[in-house]
Structure formats: structure tokens, C-alpha cells
Amino acid sequence: MAAKTIYIAGLGLIGGSLALGIKRGHPDYRVLGYNRSDKSREIALERGIVDEATSDFAAFAPLADVIILCVPIKQTMELIEVLAGLDLKQNVIITDAGSTKLDIVRMAEIHLSPEKVQFVGSHPMAGSHKSGAIAADVNLFENAYYIFTPTALSDSGTIAELKDILSGLHARFIEIDAEEHDRVTSQISHFPHILASSLMEQAAHYADDHEMTRHFAAGGFRDMTRIAESEPGMWTSILLTNRQSVLERISDFKDRLDQVAAYIEQGDELAIWDYFNFGRQARKDMEIHKRGGVDSFYELFVDVPDEEDVILHILELLRGTSLVNIRINEENREDITGILQISFKTAKDLDYAYNKISKETDYPVFTK
Structure with a gap:
């Protein structure tokens, strides 16, 4: 296809990573960026993430063949209204990167003209424990699900056409109805965040009277509550734009808790065994990436490309250190990237690994 001008609104982790992936797949494309923060624009220009950047959203929109909205959900819907009043290129493609789809799609269908604009809802199911333009990573979406919702x-x-433009992301593209997308993600993404935060709230209050709760909480509890550290503003918007599906999941879960409580009250050993066995088998059937729940206070995260022998090379660098656990988070790369997570027994080994991998490779390395 002929060279295009791509306009990305929001130069944070998602927007910046999209820009890098588009440039990798189409180095002849012109990539423009919008961000209100001066710092993010400066970083994006210094790193070559975009060719030009502005703090005035309307300034670059008329120049674009493709506009990608990588801002919070509420702002995405506001920008759709702004775009409706601008003189855009004929048949410009507009898409977004929001975690909920139905409200955004409805907003686009109400305000944008079908004679002038093509709009597709999108949800790249990837993220990171990092944020901002400084965290942009060309490999963020590699092998991650990239969902399109037709409108x-x-x-x-x-x-x-979008698949071609985004081919440099090396993502797994899939199409799904916007309403069904929100139903599915309410179960496997949105409700789990509520559950993780509820567990943390419960444990925090319980620890007021039972201090050792703070010390014993590790392993399975750590894995179940990791996502409670997610950004509150983003998750508030997600819940409020998918409220019905989320409320249905909460109600359904309450019923299931009541049922297992009844089993316990009745001392129904067989029913309790069946309850746990069903959960175990269901998880196996879902082919969720298996990982060990090993306790460690010294963890290293390495962003790695999906290439042969990458992990072997890193492990060779760590000869002589005492590893507790190693795993990839996670198979479909939702919430955090396909990150190699390595746990160590000592802070000394952690420091050694951080310095060694940083020096011998160009992979981003982080501690937490």
C-alpha cells in the first residue's frame, strides 16, 4: 500500500508502542502524535517514536489517513465528538485502544458520518507494570490478542487495511462483536480486578486484628492479587462503561460463594471435593499458562522478544545465581507484557542479574 500518515492520540505505553510497531512494519509511513503532557511529547520525539508531535489534537487530525485514539475511555469518546466537527480526509480510518467497546462504538456510530469516516473499535490486549512514553516497547504486542470490533x-x-497497517506489531488479530467483547472481558478481565481489590481490602482490614496476615500473604495470594496494583482511574472508567455485564458477574459470583458456603455448613465432603475438582479441570481445559506460586521478595522482569533461544541466553548469563522461579507472564499478554519474570533468593543475586542482563543485552530490565 502507498505510504500513509498515521495520527496517534496519546503517547503513553500503548500509543508509543503502537507507533514503534507501525514504524517497524512500514518505515515509510509518517507517524504523528498528540499528547497533552510536554514530557511525553519530548520523549516520543527524542526516541523517534513519532515524527512530529502536538498538544493541539485538532491540528494534525485533518492530515491523517488513520487516526488511533490511545487515551482513557472517557477522553476517547470526547475526541470522537471533536473529530465529528473536523474537516478530515475522505474515508479516514479511525480506531481506538479502549478496554471496553460498546459505548465507544455507539458514540462513533452516533457522531461520525458513514459517508466520510470508517470506524473500527479496537482493543490491544497487552499492557505493562510500566507507563508513559518512556516505557514504549516495539515488542509489547508480540503474540498478544489484538481485537477488532466491526461497526x-x-x-x-x-x-x-488496519491489519496491514499494524502488521509490524506481530500481534494475533481477531474480530468480535462489541457487545460480546464486553461480556467476555467482564468475566476474564474486569471482574477479576474487582475480586483482587476486594481480597486486598479484606486482608488489609483483617490484618488490623491479625498482624501475621501481612507476613504470611504470599504465593497463591500474591498471584491472585497482583492486578490490584492497577491504575484506579482506568479501572473506574472500565467498570462504568461495562456496568451491566460486570454487575451480572458480581451477582453470579455471590451465588457461587453462597453455594460453597452451604457445602461447608452442611459438611458435604463430596460436594466440596467436586467443587475444587471442577475448578481444577476447568482451568486445565482453558489452557491457561501454568506457573508456580513460589515465594520470593526479589524479582526481576525482562521484556523479551518472542525469538528462539532468548530465554536460554538470559539463563546462561545468570550462571552461579540462586534462582527461585522463572516464568512468562502471560500467554495472551493481557495487563502485563510477555515478560520474563525471574525470582531470586537474595538481593545480591537480584542486583547481579539486573546489571548483567542490562550490560549484555538490549532488553528492558526492571525490578519491583
């Missing part, structure tokens, strides 16, 4: 303003040709 009344799009057709198969629109999505095919």
Missing part, C-alpha cells in the same frame, strides 16, 4: 462505519476491507 456500522466499517466493513471487511477496513479491518484488512
